[in-house]
Amino acid sequence: MTSPTPLHFHVPEPASRPGGKPDFSGVSIPKAGSVRRPPVDVPPEEIRDLAYSIIRVLNHEGRAIGPWVPDLAQDELVAGLRHMMTLRTFDARMQMAQRQGKTSFYMQHTGEEAVSCAFRIALGPDDMNFPTYRQAGLLIAHDYPLVDMMCQIYSNEHDPLKGRQLPVMYSSKKHGFFSISGNLATQFVQAVGWAMASAIKRDNRIAAAWIGDGSTAESDFHAALVFASTYKAPVVLNVVNNQWAISTFQGIARGGSGTFAARGLGIPALRVDGNDYLATYAVAKWAIERARLNLGPTLIEYVTYRAGAHSTSDDPSAYRPKHESEEWPLGDPVIRLKQHLIAAGAWSEERHKQTEAEVHATVIAAQKEAEAFGTLHSGGKPSARDIFEDVYAELPPHLRRQRQQIGV
Amino acid sequence: MTSPTPLHFHVPEPASRPGGKPDFSGVSIPKAGSVRRPPVDVPPEEIRDLAYSIIRVLNHEGRAIGPWVPDLAQDELVAGLRHMMTLRTFDARMQMAQRQGKTSFYMQHTGEEAVSCAFRIALGPDDMNFPTYRQAGLLIAHDYPLVDMMCQIYSNEHDPLKGRQLPVMYSSKKHGFFSISGNLATQFVQAVGWAMASAIKRDNRIAAAWIGDGSTAESDFHAALVFASTYKAPVVLNVVNNQWAISTFQGIARGGSGTFAARGLGIPALRVDGNDYLATYAVAKWAIERARLNLGPTLIEYVTYRAGAHSTSDDPSAYRPKHESEEWPLGDPVIRLKQHLIAAGAWSEERHKQTEAEVHATVIAAQKEAEAFGTLHSGGKPSARDIFEDVYAELPPHLRRQRQQIGV
Amino acid sequence: MPRMTMIEAIRSALDVSMARNDDVVVYGEDVGFFGGVFRCTQGLQQKYGVSRCFDAPISESGIVGTAIGMAAYGLRPCIEIQFADYMYPAYDQIVSEAARLRYRSAGDFTCPLVIRMPTGGGIFGGQTHSQSPEALFTHVSGLKTVVPSNPYDAKGLLIAAIEDPDPVIFLEPKRLYNGPFDGHHDRPVTAWARHELSEVPEGHYTTPLGKAVTRRAGEAVTILAYGTMVHVALAAVEETGVDAEVIDLRTLLPLDLETIVASVAKTGRCIVLHEATLTSGFGAELTALVQEHCFYHLEAPVMRVTGWDTPYPHAQEWDYFPGPARLGQALRDIVETR
Amino acid sequence: MPRMTMIEAIRSALDVSMARNDDVVVYGEDVGFFGGVFRCTQGLQQKYGVSRCFDAPISESGIVGTAIGMAAYGLRPCIEIQFADYMYPAYDQIVSEAARLRYRSAGDFTCPLVIRMPTGGGIFGGQTHSQSPEALFTHVSGLKTVVPSNPYDAKGLLIAAIEDPDPVIFLEPKRLYNGPFDGHHDRPVTAWARHELSEVPEGHYTTPLGKAVTRRAGEAVTILAYGTMVHVALAAVEETGVDAEVIDLRTLLPLDLETIVASVAKTGRCIVLHEATLTSGFGAELTALVQEHCFYHLEAPVMRVTGWDTPYPHAQEWDYFPGPARLGQALRDIVETR
Ligand SMILES: Cc1ncc(C[n+]2csc(CCOP(=O)(O)OP(=O)(O)O)c2C)c(N)n1
């Protein structure tokens, strides 16, 4: 009965490492249009298989096919493309600004633009996102001013968060964007609480929770699933699987099941091609409608790829093959939507180039405006007084004493 | 798109409450012998359905049938019966001792005796359990001295834990029984770490983690699953679903899936009739063998019923129908094993009565012996010095000063 | 005026708050149908429905995390952690989230949240039903921390906490739930009914956060205490005959430093009393503040009488608990020091 | 002797420990293949294999929880929490489990475990990469807490911690990783190579836990500091010309009270310095101890120079950080007090 051979310790390793050839043969990708679309009130147990597949709409030629083709007009798609292009340009400029010492830190979205941009369009105006640091698309696709984002990144005198937060940790209630925490996963369960509150108040607002693949290992991911499932909270539980958590590949968080969508607790789960704007929108819409109709939570895994570094403090060439991102089988979300629009006769290379130039000009104009209010180490600054405000609604005596000590 | 009807808040409720009729119609119970027995090296994805069924061996007439009938000789079964009877008698005596003020607190196992008693027999001598407070069967079935258990409960001068721990929070390395924490779920992930250590050292020892249905909502349950799944740790992850967590029914922790076994992460999961000594043993054996062969973790849900109060501080008649336990469809584990042995011609009512008397005498003798060493408020006591020992391996200066202050 | 136990007063505070404001919701482990293991929420589900008072999964982090989301939404959650000893799984949500939400968002999102937890020892609860973790909250900017010592204050402070715009940790000394307790564990248990502070108005009132109260005026030494220790202090003073001033802090943060300083300036001596372990306990902060603000008045070092720096033991509870004997000795010692 | 940065010294301590004892295992987020976000574990996986140095899921509670199980098994895990700010999800495992396992089991199970965490500010890390949570550990009986201030000590203390039979929290001031830092953020960064305490033996040695060291002898006032603040203290002393004695505590618990008391008894004045927020910070405990043990020597109240009672802000980092200007003012003030 007892095995005579000793145990051995198993540590998962990614398919390839620096110096090796990128290898995505382990990622099995169903054909676009091949996954069925159940009604939103489907009993969860009837769609367990969807947690192991990938819903895709755009095929190789850029055609939208199958039951998940969303009801989006071409001008809406063009707007979506512009959102993604804006985000990408914004990223490039801010990355450079960090390199120029204008701020301390930045985090890019490269390769993942479709996820947050498409989701925001599917959401209603009164709903609330509980984002991580990699969903600025939720702001951009909702017309939050680029200047305000930049002022936050520069921690300058117009920073809406008064210099208190690390760059990219935006917050805007008006734009349905909950304050970002530096602590991973905490927001996931807060989203569930917000959704529960909406149901308790008999309102009709829903919440969207966001988390990365690596962070699903955190405890609060589990707490969120337990509470969402127990109280059938009107929340969409979004897992952005971009394959990496800093240097750690998704196999370290995913466990043996090969999917983040199959996390049980009876929550219906969908897996979607996160680089396919149309599929992402369609799946988001499905889950949002479910929540709105009081049918409870949905878990969505967006399969995508973090093409850039984790942050400006990171260099991925130390842990993955240099050109891995080029081999990513789901392609680039911007190029794929562009090609779809071209295939549909609604776009052209020229219009794309022209839009690129426009977007560039817009972002640069915003950057100029923001920099006029200061950057981290020069120009206008938030006040030292702001250190002591907003710790409490009212300044308590001990903070008043401390503020006096620095004479502000 | 947006529903005109407001959301409403859903709070799960048990099928019946005090004053109502017990109702277990929601618990669907497959026939004994009807669930298949896969080989231990089965790929987890091929047995996903087993997480939604219940493995049972003993049928209504007490016959053992089907592929899970374990390889246990009749004297082993008789020993198992005696373990369960001892635990039940022990419980009764200690419950009474608490009522008599001989200790502060006690927790019974009534109705759940098979789970820990059978599991211990399936485990090897060098393996380690990470138990909760409701698995004293692991000690009793491993011949840990009843007197030592009682001395712990009485916090007397022979208490192996020197009066420091709440009653029933036993600990014995030699008996493969990890120190019980008052904090729920923490031990679940520690068990995984212990198992990882065994694999790292290339030993052949395995760990068994224990948790209650209610406590699976805790974060550390998730952490344990993530780590066990990632490193294929040689651990058996036991969930004892006794339907209640103090006053809270299992629907509050279980989520929508109707099972604790289907928690995903690719860990193979079995669900078993926890009141069926043979089935419990067989399933435990299967999972233990899997771990021993380095095939990784198994999650087991034991479907059972907490027939008694949560603890001596609890009165279940406030939250569930008085006679609910009598309606529990999986019966009583002691009676079921007794009937099996009688049906097999290996036992009789007389031998049972006689054994009852013997067990009773043994427990009472142990109790006498233990009480000679003192009870909580009278007789021999651990020393006040013991407050300061074992905080660290060596007494640091500040604790020496404090000890001097009470002059011990 | 009706007489209430501490449990009844807390329940009344919840009841009054729920009746006045639909946004007040109450939940936690065993809190709904059953009414909580200490019965503080009994009857509230029946009265206000399952949407306002309900059972939660056993996940402290989930309980606090969802409450933060609810508070951000606009509700006023008043949640229960079954024992303060079990707050650790929620500590990240409390420290990194509830305490910082207003700051992080520059006031755009707020977190009006009350976290009730039974605290302290004296019930033979062993190491996981006896802890006093208040210092782990007072170190966290953005939290308020409250510890009532009697039914009247418990109700007034709890209502004030629920109405406060910021997160409040509300620690309920469980040994006081059913009666005052002065540390004389071998004397008969007394009921609240005979204590003047069990006279509790039925309706709405508040006891302001951040205000201490002098329970006994005295000239020889100041005792700073809160929760159960207020009763221990009064007993020790009576037994030793030392003319001590006993201050019941009620709120640890924000602290009523003025009352403390005025007293110590008068008495010139100070003893800090708490059940929690000594090192880095809240007594350290009180001692530091007193010596900073009253240095030239002090005639003896500030003394700390506290639990030992060990886990809270089961059998040796009364060797651990800083009862009237230990405080009495300290009182006699400090008045003799010069 | 080779020159090492703090990172190299820590890596060397791990390397030496892993080479001497097969039971030492090292893991954490990004710790394996990549070698940690601060590169403290670089090369260890290649040298000792994936069973001895590996990547962990992003679950601090899981990392500490599994390490406790491993330590109970007989291994000597030395794990990394990526930033001290992220230890909160593991706080339950640290406080309720690691710290109490020996006590609970009367010595039957033990927990020889080291938890390394980068701590402190000075890198524009904002509120979740700058915290100094040491007081949340010193309040917990059963833990030891260590904070090195230089490469030599870092290596010696880390080896001692790994060899210690009890759980040790090892806080690494991240601003010191690559060079000493005295708080003058606008001056050029200096490298460790020019600092005498960057001379670090390659092989095995230990620096005992529980022993402070006097970095500068002086007569006018005692400064108690640890980590980055040791360098701030030395800078402020030099700039003010105040003849201060600077004590580097190195271990916060167990504390070297003897060294502290001897110094304050001599100088009659004391300043406590730390980056953490003031209220209930470890400075409160130090202040309380100093006034208890040196009351009759003190000529001025013990002063605390610390971070403010707010979250750690991003842009206002240098208004928050208790640098040499703030300490210098305090030094001038305290020597004038009588
Ligand atoms: C509680 C906590 N632990 C660790 C970190 C450090 N950290 C920041 S981002 C990150 C990786 C997250 O990966 P993933 O969730 O996949 O998100 P992605 O960056 O890929 O979008 C880590 C470990 C943190 N911020 N919070």
Ligand SMILES: Cc1ncc(C[n+]2csc(CCOP(=O)(O)OP(=O)(O)O)c2C)c(N)n1
């Ligand atoms: C962290 C923590 N939270 C809460 C408690 C209080 N508590 C003790 S037992 C219990 C119920 C546990 O139920 P379950 O896991 O189903 O185990 P059972 O008692 O049914 O065996 C609760 C809530 C605790 N001990 N620890």
Ligand SMILES: [Mg+2]
């Ligand atoms: Mg990721």
Ligand SMILES: [Mg+2]
């Ligand atoms: Mg249970």
